[in-house]
Amino acid sequence: MARRYQVQHGDDAFTADTQPQGVVVVDGARCTVTPWGPSRYRVTTPDGHVTVVTVAGGAPCVWAHANGHAYEFGVDASPRATSAARTSAGTMTPPMPATVVKVAVAAGARVEAGDPVVILEAMKMELTIRASHAGIVRAVRCAPGDVVRPGTVLVEIDQ
Amino acid sequence: MRRVLIANRGEIALRIIRACKTAGLDTVAVYSDADAGAPHVLAADTSARLGPPPAAESYLDVAALIDAARRTGADAVHPGYGFLSERAHFARAVEDAGLTFIGPPADAIERLGSKTGARRLMQAAGVPVVPGITLDDQSDAALTAAAITLGVPLLVKPASGGGGIGMKTVRHLDDLAAALPQARREAQAAFGNATLYLERLIDRPRHIEVQIFADRHGQVVHLFERECSAQRRHQKVVEETPSPAVTPAVRARIGAAAVTAARTVGYQNAGTVEFLLEGEGDGARFYFLEINTRLQVEHPITECVVGVDLVHAQLAVAAGEPLPWRQEALTQRGHALECRIYAEDPTRGFLPQAGPLLRYREPAGPGIRIDAGVVEGGAVSVYYDPMLAKLIVFGEMRAHSIALAKEALTRFEILGVRTNLTFLQALISRPEFAAGRIDTGFIDRHLPELCATTAPVPPAVVAAAAWHASLGGAPAPGASASAPAAWSDPFDTIRGWRG
Numbered sequence: 001m002a003r004r005y006q007v008q009h010g011d012d013a014f015t016a017d018t019q020p021q022g023v024v025v026v027d028g029a030r031c032t033v034t035p036w037g038p039s040r041y042r043v044t045t046p047d048g049h050v051t052v053v054t055v056a057g058g059a060p061c062v063w064a065h066a067n068g069h070a071y072e073f074g075v076d077a078s079p080r081a082t083s084a085a086r087t088s089a090g091t092m093t094p095p096m097p098a099t100v101v102k103v104a105v106a107a108g109a110r111v112e113a114g115d116p117v118v119i120l121e122a123m124k125m126e127l128t129i130r131a132s133h134a135g136i137v138r139a140v141r142c143a144p145g146d147v148v149r150p151g152t153v154l155v156e157i158d159q
Numbered sequence: 160m161r162r163v164l165i166a167n168r169g170e171i172a173l174r175i176i177r178a179c180k181t182a183g184l185d186t187v188a189v190y191s192d193a194d195a196g197a198p199h200v201l202a203a204d205t206s207a208r209l210g211p212p213p214a215a216e217s218y219l220d221v222a223a224l225i226d227a228a229r230r231t232g233a234d235a236v237h238p239g240y241g242f243l244s245e246r247a248h249f250a251r252a253v254e255d256a257g258l259t260f261i262g263p264p265a266d267a268i269e270r271l272g273s274k275t276g277a278r279r280l281m282q283a284a285g286v287p288v289v290p291g292i293t294l295d296d297q298s299d300a301a302l303t304a305a306a307i308t309l310g311v312p313l314l315v316k317p318a319s320g321g322g323g324i325g326m327k328t329v330r331h332l333d334d335l336a337a338a339l340p341q342a343r344r345e346a347q348a349a350f351g352n353a354t355l356y357l358e359r360l361i362d363r364p365r366h367i368e369v370q371i372f373a374d375r376h377g378q379v380v381h382l383f384e385r386e387c388s389a390q391r392r393h394q395k396v397v398e399e400t401p402s403p404a405v406t407p408a409v410r411a412r413i414g415a416a417a418v419t420a421a422r423t424v425g426y427q428n429a430g431t432v433e434f435l436l437e438g439e440g441d442g443a444r445f446y447f448l449e450i451n452t453r454l455q456v457e458h459p460i461t462e463c464v465v466g467v468d469l470v471h472a473q474l475a476v477a478a479g480e481p482l483p484w485r486q487e488a489l490t491q492r493g494h495a496l497e498c499r500i501y502a503e504d505p506t507r508g509f510l511p512q513a514g515p516l517l518r519y520r521e522p523a524g525p526g527i528r529i530d531a532g533v534v535e536g537g538a539v540s541v542y543y544d545p546m547l548a549k550l551i552v553f554g555e556m557r558a559h560s561i562a563l564a565k566e567a568l569t570r571f572e573i574l575g576v577r578t579n580l581t582f583l584q585a586l587i588s589r590p591e592f593a594a595g596r597i598d599t600g601f602i603d604r605h606l607p608e609l610c611a612t613t614a615p616v617p618p619a620v621v622a623a624a625a626w627h628a629s630l631g632g633a634p635a636p637g638a639s640a641s642a643p644a645a646w647s648d649p650f651d652t653i654r655g656w657r658g
Contacts, residue, residue, distance in 0.1 A: 005625040009616045016625035024622035031622035039518065041626065043619035053623035056517035056574040058631065062624040063517060068569025069581055071620055075628040096510040097541030101348070123511050123544065125324065126345055147541065149513075 005059075008074035090138070091153045092129055098122035100146045100154070109137045111157060118142065118154045135159055160235045160259055160478045162187060164228045165203070166249075167239030168218060169532030170548060171454070172199035175237050178470035187231045189224065191217030193540045198532060205231050212542045218242045221249050225256050235259035235477065241544065244453040247272055261477040263452045267424050271450045275318045275356050277424075281447045284423040286416050289435060289446040291358035293318070299339055305357055306335055312362075315339065317346030318354035323393020325349060328360065363598040364435040365404050366390065367445065369417035370461045372472060373426045374482040381414040382465045383491050385431075385457055389586060391509060391602040396579075397586060398457035399496040400464050403557060403595025408441040420450060429473050431455050456499065456549070459530060463495035463553040494557040496564050498583045500571065502545040505582040505610045511545040514538065517575035519547075522567040526553045526560070539576050547573065557595070561587055585609045 007014040007026075017025040022033040029046055036042045036052065043051045054065040059075040098120035105117050111131040118129040138156040142148055162185035165172045176186045176199065188203030193212035200206045207227035209217040217223070219242055228236060236253045238244035244262065247269035253260040262268070271277045275293040282288050292305040306313060306329065315338050317325040325345035327338035343353040370382040386402030387395045405413065417432040433448040458469050472483055502512040519535040531548035539545060550567055554560030568584045586609055591597055602609065 003629055005628060007621050007625055009621075012616060014616075014618075014621045016621055018625055018629045022626065024626050026618040026621045026625070029618045031619055033622055033626040039627075041623045043623050045617075045619050049619070051617060051619035051623075053620050054518060054520075054572055054574070055623055055627040059628040062628050063574035064620050064624050064627075065518070065572045065574055066617065066620045066623070068584065070572070070574060070578065071616060071624070072577065073621070073624045075624060077628065095507060097513050101344075121348065122541075126341065126348075149541070 003077060006076040008076070009071060090133075090135070090157050090159055092117055092132065092155045092157065093151055093153055094118075094120055094129065094148050095127075095150060096122055097147070097149045098127060100142045100144050100148060101126065102144060103140055103142065103155075105137045105140065105155065107137050107140055111135060111137060117157075120148070129154060131157055133157065133159065160474070161185060162231070162233045163235045163237055163261070163474070164189065164207075164224070164231065164233035164258075165199070165237050165239060166218070166224050167237075167242055167244075168194055168197065168199055168543065169546070170530045171239040171241075171456075171532070173202055173532055174530055175239060175470055176202045178468065178474065179237075182471060182474050184235075184474065187227070187233045189218070189227050191542070193542050197537070198534050207231050212540070214242065214542065218543075221246075221252050224249075225252055225258075228253075228256065228258055233258065235261055237261040237473070238453065240453050240456055245272060245451070259477050261428065261473050263427050263430060264425070267426050268452045270424050271452050273318050274316060274449055275354075277449055278447070280423055281420055284419055286420050286423075286447045287445065289358050289361060289448070291356060293356045297354060299336070302339060302355065302357065303332070303335055306332060309357055309359060312360040314358045314360050315342045315355055316358060317342065317350055317352070318356050319346070319350045319352045323390075326393055361435050361437050361446065363600060364388075364437050365402070365597075366395075366433065366448075366599050367402055367405060367413065367436045368431045368433045368451075368455070369413055370455075370458070370469070371417050371421045371426065371430050371432055372469075372476070372482060372484075373421050373428065373430075374476045375427060375479055376481050378482045379418050379421045379426070380482060380484060380486045380489060381417045382461050382467065382469075382489060384410060384413060385455075385460055387457060388597045388599050389592075389602060390599050391606075393599075395457065395499065396602065397496065397498050397583065398460055399494065399557070399560075400460045401491050401494060404436060404439065404443065406441050406443070409436075409443050409445070413445050416445070416447070420447065424450070426450070426452075428476050429454050429458075429469055456546075457497050459528060459549065459551045460495035460497050463528070463551065464491045464493055465489055466492065493553055493555050494560045495551060495553045496557075496560045496587075497552075498550045498564055498568065498587070499546055499579075500548045500550060500573070500583070501579045502539040502547055502576040503579055504577045505579050509579070511541075512539065512576045512578075513541045513545070514576040516547075516573065518572055519574075520570075520572040521548070522550075522570035524567070526563050527551075527567050528553070547578065558593070561593065582609055585611075 005016045032044045034042045056063045062073045064071045101121045102119040112134045115131045116128045120127045135157040142154045164187040165175045179186045186203040188200045188206040190200045191212045209223045243249035247265045250260045250265035312330045315327040327342045347353040365388045373379040385400045387398045389397035431451040434445040503509045515538045521529045528551040552560045552563040
């Protein structure tokens with residue numbers, strides 16, 4: 001069945017229309033996709049060039065390996081649903097899984113952009129999370145010893 | 160020695176388990192709850208649970224390890240690298256429990272565990288050391304006065320520990336006030352000791368280390384050098400041997416210095432003497448940095464070039480046998496290179512990554528050795544070092560092994576977590592790397608170019624991804640990043656079968 005996918009890779013966005021018999025039109029370029037073993041495809045581009053692509057995962061996150069490189073794609077089949085911001089502008093979240101070592105602010109405190117807010121430890125290294133903007137700390141949502149991951153809200157700062 | 164407990168996890172646990180098996184020894188794996196069903200647990204003859212996932216409650220818990228050895232009837236312990244491998248109190252606890260510690264004696268570890276103590280010992284033995292200042296008075300005022308005497312640039316280092324943890328570069332004296340408390344905190348957290356010392360920063364040094372080996376019968380040999388100058392933030396990334404910077408004359412001098420260093424402390428078993436190399440040609444100067452009292456991550460490149468099995472020799476020497484080699488019989492043949500493959504994001508400051516290994520396929524072929532600790536279907540957890548595997552290549556000469564590594568990296572398929580594979584390709588493709596002109600600051604100075612996302616994404620790859628999504632492929636478990644990734648190992652299903 002024909003479907004339109006929005007495919008995101010870093011800052012690059014592509015539109016891919018899937019059609020019957022393995023035809024996928026990527027931003028106007030008509031490619032033919034043929035299964036070639038488990039999780040592997042042969043893809044022929046309009047110029048006749050064949051690329052072997054290994055894939056894993058599924059929407060919303062598809063991984064691919066081709067020509068010696070790995071690619072991580074965001075794949076969205078509902079183009080009208082704009083991807084809502086996962087963290088609101090006023091929340092601080094860790095960039096990697098880590099343990100909270102120290103919370104440097106308390107609720108109600110005033111912070112300037114760049115002030116240390118939380119100190120994390122990951123892989124035996126310290127990492128300082130700094131305020132992204134000036135404001136008043138609305139809430140502190142972590143404590144020393146907590147194991148936190150990207151997406152976990154550490155601190156909320158009012159604009 | 161009949162049954163060896165391997166007090167470690169990941170690739171090094173597997174490496175040691177296999178060496179034990181070929182030596183006819185029984186193996187005991189240990190694991191935290193995050194590693195139940197991990198490859199090293201399945202590879203061993205028996206296994207014992209240590210505790211919850213955090214290392215402090217599992218792989219760093221001495222009492223739990225000794226208890227595991229007792230429960231499983233192990234009579235020897237191999238510490239691997241990292242974790243407790245360089246803690247004298249662990250070696251002593253193993254010895255006190257009547258077990259064989261496969262490594263140096265506890266007091267040798269103790270003497271070398273303090274960098275300041277090791278420096279003093281080496282200076283007395285005539286091994287050159289980097290100019291530095293060690294102080295009993297650890298106040299900010301005393302350290303600042305010492306820094307003024309020494310001059311900038313300088314390094315603030317924890318007196319115990321290694322791996323670059325807690326190490327701070329100070330280029331202006333004004334920066335010292337901020338560096339001291341941070342270095343103390345990191346040193347305290349990582350090594351349980353906040354003592355610091357100051358050292359002159361050698362400009363654009365190379366990191367050259369020498370593999371040493373000693374037995375109980377007074378024999379000490381070196382197995383030549385490894386160059387580990389390709390580092391980012393003091394973490395080794397690519398290692399090679401022979402070093403393109405070490406001439407035969409320097410090799411003879413640095414090897415002799417390493418043997419002297421080992422003899423000075425009554426060393427036994429495998430160890431590595433680390434040096435900084437300054438200058439070029441036969442006139443290059445080297446300075447003692449430290450002795451790592453354990454097997455190194457990069458030991459396989461020495462195995463390739465010298466034609467030995469270091470873990471096998473560790474087992475033999477620990478059992479009281481004499482060294483299997485004489486110095487005169489050891490030679491280097493060909494060139495070997497190791498690339499460390501990490502789950503990390505080079506474009507975001509090398510942030511460690513955790514997640515499922517949706518696909519994990521290793522390259523194979525002539526001259527390729529992979530030491531890995533993961534399997535497809537497993538996961539990279541948040542709790543431990545994110546190194547996935549080591550790619551070791553062995554060629555007739557340096558240009559050949561670099562070409563082998565480049566080609567093999569392109570065939571390494573790892574999907575589900577971000578890795579440094581593309582970064583490694585960029586690094587070893589640099590003309591400076593080909594010319595052998597890499598110092599320890601090279602990666603940090605060229606980070607933007609090395610991390611640049613290369614060519615645009617080919618439409619063919621986008622087409623395959625969209626087609627795959629249209630077939631309703633399952634999203635990656637844990638893609639929501641809501642809970643720590645647990646092992647979802649395909650071998651879990653056969654655990655019962657293995658008993």
